[in-house]
Amino acid sequence: MNCRSCQTELVEFFSLGQMPSINVFLKKEEEFATEKKYNLSVGFCPKCSLVQIIDTIPPKDLFVDYVYFSAVSTQFLEHCKENANELTKKLNLGPESLVLEVASNDGSQLQEFKNLGIPVLGVDPAKNIAKVANEKGIKTIDEFFSYSLAKKLKEEQNIQADLIFGANVLAHVEGIVDFVKGVKELLKPKGTAVFEFPYARGLIEKKFDVIYHEHVFYYSLIALIHLFKTADLEIYDVKMTPMQGGSLMFFACHAGAFPIHQNVKDLQAQEIESGFDKLETYQKLAEDVLGIKNELLDLLKKIKSEGKRVAAYSASAKGTVLLNYFGINTNYIDFIVDKSPAKQGLYTPGTHFLVYPPEKVGEDKPDYLLILCWNLADEVMQMEELKAWREGGGKFIIPVPEVKII
Numbered sequence: 001m002n003c004r005s006c007q008t009e010l011v012e013f014f015s016l017g018q019m020p021s022i023n024v025f026l027k028k029e030e031e032f033a034t035e036k037k038y039n040l041s042v043g044f045c046p047k048c049s050l051v052q053i054i055d056t057i058p059p060k061d062l063f064v065d066y067v068y069f070s071a072v073s074t075q076f077l078e079h080c081k082e083n084a085n086e087l088t089k090k091l092n093l094g095p096e097s098l099v100l101e102v103a104s105n106d107g108s109q110l111q112e113f114k115n116l117g118i119p120v121l122g123v124d125p126a127k128n129i130a131k132v133a134n135e136k137g138i139k140t141i142d143e144f145f146s147y148s149l150a151k152k153l154k155e156e157q158n159i160q161a162d163l164i165f166g167a168n169v170l171a172h173v174e175g176i177v178d179f180v181k182g183v184k185e186l187l188k189p190k191g192t193a194v195f196e197f198p199y200a201r202g203l204i205e206k207k208f209d210v211i212y213h214e215h216v217f218y219y220s221l222i223a224l225i226h227l228f229k230t231a232d233l234e235i236y237d238v239k240m241t242p243m244q245g246g247s248l249m250f251f252a253c254h255a256g257a258f259p260i261h262q263n264v265k266d267l268q269a270q271e272i273e274s275g276f277d278k279l280e281t282y283q284k285l286a287e288d289v290l291g292i293k294n295e296l297l298d299l300l301k302k303i304k305s306e307g308k309r310v311a312a313y314s315a316s317a318k319g320t321v322l323l324n325y326f327g328i329n330t331n332y333i334d335f336i337v338d339k340s341p342a343k344q345g346l347y348t349p350g351t352h353f354l355v356y357p358p359e360k361v362g363e364d365k366p367d368y369l370l371i372l373c374w375n376l377a378d379e380v381m382q383m384e385e386l387k388a389w390r391e392g393g394g395k396f397i398i399p400v401p402e403v404k405i406i
């Protein structure tokens with residue numbers, strides 16, 4: 001497989017074996033036997049340093065109706081508001097501007113810009129979710145963002161944006177060069193494109209459960225600079241955010257449109273120092289993850305041998321990856337709960353746990369709750385639905401990046 005950014009041959013450095021799609025929840029037990037799994041391994045590009053999945057799921061097997069609705073996490077909603085306030089100020093946006101969001105989901109982020117009086121437009125290929133956004137009054141085009149869509153919008157509707165925003169999307173689009181060319185096409189001469197996604201440093205810090213098929217790329221700044229240069233775009237500012245357990249937000253413009261901030265140069269230097277441009281740096285991940293696996297399985301076995309019970313919180317992407325890769329089944333975990341009503345009553349991909357609402361923890365009173373969405377651990381531990389259980393002595397287990405009991 002060649003690098004999707006620069007076409008150089010990739011070097012594989014970590015394999016998670018066979019894994020189902022994190023988006024495909026099963027409706028009934030009869031579907032268990034025919035569930036599809038695909039090879040999940042990650043490679044490094046020796047030329048541009050871009051880390052990426054080797055094999056993606058064939059498009060014919062991909063889902064159109066995603067179960068995920070972004071409006072579920074409180075941290076996410078607060079972050080949307082902060083983004084809107086900060087970006088409006090930083091980029092001087094107003095009633096004459098246009099904010100275009102790629103993969104705008106149910107319109108949660110755009111709603112915040114709209115509340116500030118700024119015109120917005122969303123693009124999202126999941127038709128059921130785009131419909132929800134349109135019904136809320138957030139105009140959303142239900143198509144994949146691409147160079148040809150960008151060209152069509154510019155030529156036929158004279159659309160160009162002051163801000164093109166995308167959270168997580170940049171890591172999920174396989175045809176990334178075409179995507180970046182589309183951004184170039186739709187950006188006003190003094191416009192800014194802002195993208196946010198889990199930062200590649202996570203892989204060095206043992207946060208392996210960000211790896212799944214749909215998450216094609218794990219960007220470092222050095223790999224991004226290379227990619228954006230192919231469309232004559234330049235990265236002029238960067239910022240770290242707490243999203244997804246550690247994300248990078250960057251600001252791009254047409255080459256030469258704005259001066260490049262010192263923090264771009266600083267981060268670039270830091271990455272070189274940390275070895276982001278070297279294969280050996282990433283090869284350490286497999287060993288680190290094995291350490292977490294052994295420690296967590298030993299802990300769960302010990303708890304079980306004492307006759308105690310463990311439930312897990314959240315049927316998230318991270319949860320699916322961890323449970324499947326570690327082989328955690330009903331021998332270790334009694335049941336799974338998730339806040340999203342769309343997932344409740346369905347079976348988790350690969351591990352086939354029936355998903356219950358969080359209230360089940362209070363009713364069933366397990367001794368421990370394994371927090372699979374560890375990046376939201378603080379939020380989960382404060383949940384109203386878990387209050388009585390927590391006060392009654394219930395304990396939390398956080399698995400990544402270190403196994404600990406709270």
Ligand SMILES: [Zn+2]
Pocket residue numbers: 003004005006007008045046047048049050
């Ligand atoms: Zn490359």
